Amino acid sequence: MKRILLLFTFLLSFAQMRADEGMWLLMLIKRLNGVDMQKEGLHLTPEEIYSVNNSSLKDAIVSFGGFCTGEIVSDKGLIFTNHHCGYGAVAAASTPEKDYLKNGFWALKQKDEFNAKNLYVRFLVRMDDATQRINSKLNNSMTPTERKAIIEAETKAIESENSENGKYTVVVKDFFNGNEFYYFVYQDYKDIRLVGAPPSSLGKFGGDTDNWEWPRHTDDFTVFRVYADATGNPAEYSPSNVPLKPKHHLPVSLKGFKPGDFAMILGYPGRTNRYLTSYGIQQMVNRDYPAWVEASKIAMDVMKKYMDKDKATQLSYASQYASVANYWKNRQGTIDAVDKNGTISDKQKIEATYRAWSVQPGNEIYDGVLEDIEAYYKQVSDRNVERNYSAQLSRNAKYISLAFQLGSVLNTYAQLDMQGRLAMKPKVEAAIKSAYENFNTNLEGEMLSTMVSLYKLKVTNRDVASNTILGLDANNLSNVAYSSIFANKTSATNFILNPDRLKLDADPLWKIAKGIAADQKANTEKFIKVDDNFAKNNRLFLAGLMKAMPEKKFYPDANSTMRLTYGSIDTLPIRSDRNYFGVTENYYTDMEGLIGKYKKDDEEFDLPQRVIDLYNMKDFGQYADAAGHMPVNFLSNNDITGGNSGSPVIDGDGNLIGIAFDGNSEALSGDIVFEPEWQKTINVDIRFVLWTIDKYAGARRLIDELTLVRDENTPADTKTKAVPAKSKAKSKK
Template identity: 65%
Template sequence: MKRLLLVLSFIASLIQIKADEGMWLMMLIERLNGVDMQKEGLHLTPEEIYSVNHSSIKDAVVHFGGFCTGEIVSPQGLIFTNHHCGYRAIAEASTPEKDYLKNGFWAKKKSEEFNAKGLYVRFFVRMGDVTDRILSKLNKDLSEEQRKIIIEEQIKAIQKENSENGKYTVVVKDFFEGNEFYYFVYQDFKDIRLVGAPPYAIGKFGGNTDNWEWPRHTGDFSVFRVYSDKEGFPASFSTENIPLKPKHFLPISVKGTKEGDFSMVLGYPGTTNRYLTSFGIQQMVEKDYPAWVEASKTAMEVMKKYMDKDHATQLNYATNYAQVANYWKNRAGTIEAVHKNNTIRDKKELEKQFQKWAEKTENHSVYGDLLNKIQAYYTESSDRNIEKNYSRLLQKNARYIKNAFQIGDILEVYLAQNDHSKALMKPELQHAIKQLYAGFNPQLESEMLVRMITLYQSKVAKDVASIKADNLQQLPELIQSSIFANETSVLNFLEKPDPKSLSQDKLYLLALAYIKNNQELAEKYAKGEEIFKKHSRLFLDGLRKALPHKKFYPDANSTIRLTYGQVTSLPKRSDRDYSGIQNNYYTTMEGMIKKYKKGDAEFDLPASIMKLYKDKDYGIYKDKNGKLHLNFLSNNDITGGNSGSPVIDGHGRLIGIAFDGNSEALSGDIVFEPQLQRSINVDIRYVLWVIDKFAGAQNIIQELSIVK
């Protein structure tokens, strides 16, 4: 009965929420009728969006590579996603002689499509609520470790029950800090091929300068295709595979958008922390994110120095540089937005309301001291959390640490084998070494390790430091003399393995000590983390009870969500150029041409774009005002992971592809800002215009179902 009352309370809260806020679970869509989505402009039934037994829109939305979203747009498995989502695959298909990042790529027939190695797409099949099942096995007297063991046992059973002997991937996730649990059934396809990508000048127009900003003029899209075996089932890459025949694909509307039009986004948002306390936000913006920003900036400086010198290095490090640059600007913008939008002040007001409720006699024993305990956790773990951020960026960017540890660990096992076992292991070990050193620039990596360790040691408190290098001036020489200096030196060691050389290798010893110290630190703080998780769970449980009329929805956690709202403008700023913009919810070709700077890395354009603009050759893709619209805004609630998500109109037709948010609301992962928070989307008409008029890829256009 108690569980039923909680569910009814949660559903009641949905009815009061504005349409533009919240990332909703698919199985709750029918209940969202209380908000009356039809009045907002939706002309579909809930079952046309999410159905287990029949094809529906959810069958056209894929988790792209585990880090982005994509949409199926043809009966032959064609996928649209963002250019920055396909960036790695485009870079890996490129060579200095055939630079597809710079010049673009268009397969004019299926035999020309590139195998995107390691890329997969995940189709959502169904989901279910297992909250009662799991919570019934738990009680308040269990330790967090005991609780974790019981939950993991239940998860394994749920996965086995729903996988149909391995046919499906089953993921069980907790929601509201472990107060609810749902399972998700997926089907993964691993034969994904690159079909088309605009040149960098279109796909990344504006570069880092325009990233997270509005107005935007970016053609952030790329085109892939998913293949299956001849029976339509997932299969590894094979020339025998055929284009997938999807359960559903999205028709495309070239009607255009106007302010107030209904817009719906389905996708896989990564992480939000909408219920983070004021103490957590303060730690984030005053200590954690500044550490991330500084470490990212250092890594970017090193990469750019060597990328500017060598084309091959530029291609090899392009993906990592783009990722680091994206998060660098995001973290810096979040710090600014939190302060500007008074996010911490607003959180404290919310916590005052909670504390007033918690002080009541019937609530005090469980909830009365929670906020004090949560605050104490952040005070006690502050230095450790700072260390985690510097450490995370060091591990991501300093590949010598990763390579020395991973390969050295395998070599330890290899050296302990007899000759027969070594002969069996050797080919796989050689392959692993080549993969870890693929695109590896020893000079760049040597400087990266020195710079990142120097920064780490200057910023991290000594009692929580994991890496201790005594003489940094000698580090480059230490690297050069190491077994792990480069691919050749490791492979040479493999031909004449010497246990003593490995045990005395200073780079290997440095990496081993770092990992060991990091593990010991994690163990030292494990108990505090365990208690903090419990307090966070109880706080959110209490908050939902204390504020029954407040809007509550689960934080994003890489599960498929729906968000709906409208095409919406943004208040203009005095420091921005709004050329070509009549109403501030869309941009046009005129604005992009005004930003054009010949030879500039961020604002150059292909000559053919300039010619098409001069001729006003927009075809069926021009708006009723005669202009070519490039990007538009909507108030859909999105975050990282939504990149590539379809923006869908009230009839279920594709009108755009979400690719970014705006700097004014970079605090959006912590709190939704209805007046400021926007999704920046590529207008689908611009996507089609680039494919059709710019690239001349008629084969792609002919596959699509275009509604005029």
């Protein structure tokens, strides 16, 4: 009965939600009879979006590398995603002599497409509800250990029942703070090849200055391709593999759009925390995020110092720097947005409603939960701050993580007899090669000293601090690292030739890494009961809140599973402090603005001369808007977060109109609260993507793979076969 009531509340709340809020599980679409998405402009049936037995939109959407989203756009497995999603792969393929990050890369023939090492894409095969199955074995009187054991046992059983002997990857996820459970069946493809990337002056135009800001003029895309074996099944990289023939690919629209037009996004949003309490938000913006921001900025400064000196270092650390910089600006923006938008006071009003409901007869199990949550944050506040400084130390000071991971491998190797070492040697050599692939010893020595020094300065509560770190001499740490077995690739390789367990046990960096790991483990164990009780209170709070506020829209937080968000092309108010370069309808930017921002030789706003020449000639081809301008970026009011990068923006007929790549600074609190007035998605117009591929790069063969959809207002291009606007999907109005 409890499950029925919970589901009813879920469905009712969906029926009353705004069209632009929420990240929805695809399998629930056809059950949500209270919502008529067709009234908003959708011309597809639920089965055309999500189907297990027939091809549907879901079959064209992939989890890209586990950290972004991509979409299949041709019957030969061509993938579009963001430039910043493919950034690491492009950087890894670059050398000072062949700098694909700076100059771009285009495979003008299929044979020129090359393997993007360590990348994979994941297709969703199906999903299903496991809530009744798991919850029927759980109750609130169980200890956390008992509850965890049951969930793990059921998870293993579900994985075994659905993996088909390893053919599929099966993932069980909890939703609504552990009140519901669903499982997902995936198929992973590991032969992914780089096909095209614009130069960073286009793909990253605006740099950190424009990041999270509107108006934008960024050509944020890269092109990859999925390869499979001759039967279409996943396979490791092989020259004999062939392009995958997908179940579905997205047609690409050249028709354009206007404010109010339907727009939906499918993708893999990483994490939101929309039901975080006011106490959690206060901890986040007052203590956790400030620590993250400070540590990230210091790490960025160290990287930048060495990246500016050496081209090879710049390429090696480009992806790491970009990632840290992105989160650095996001975290600071979240702090500012929470304060500006009154997020905490809004949460407190909701909590007052919960409290009034929880004291009513029959609701005793929910009474006092918020007070316990408040007490929890007071108890773990210093621990959480320590975690942020520690996480940034481990993330940016590679000597620590490298010594711990590689040390474990070398320790095992040193204990083997001669025959065992011979068998293990290739694995150890591969581990060493990978560990030092993008490694500047001088940078890492300074990074280690700097981050340890910051930790010792900021983590003042010795009850939660790492005694190992507190005992280090930060000024001498770089010398300690340079004298270690793990100092560089050569010293680590020499150990293989002369393995000595006593030498390894005495290695200072190995001892430091093990000591930090032991401290972290002890700290985690110290708070196990506290954290377990918090998880239970969080679960009860959300279950009670859904009952206390049946009129409120409740939807599951993002957790890296495929979601759909729908809304429309939308505008932001014009701001007096921004230059819109003649655009008066503030939902798009065009090439005039791109050229207007151009600064020759500037790190963030330089442009290739060819782009400027094509603009001056107004050579926009079939990609120009009906009004004559070359569109670049546009806004929609879709609800997305990290992980949605690279997600397709799809019109009401199922056609691709753009690629999502960013949010706006006015709503950087969006992961914890949806801001309907301010929250927008910034997208690269698919017409600008195609213009770059065709006119700028001359990679016409890729355009010829696409299914183009146009209308009478689309500029003619006799070179390309295009599907007329009155397609099968259009006829379903």
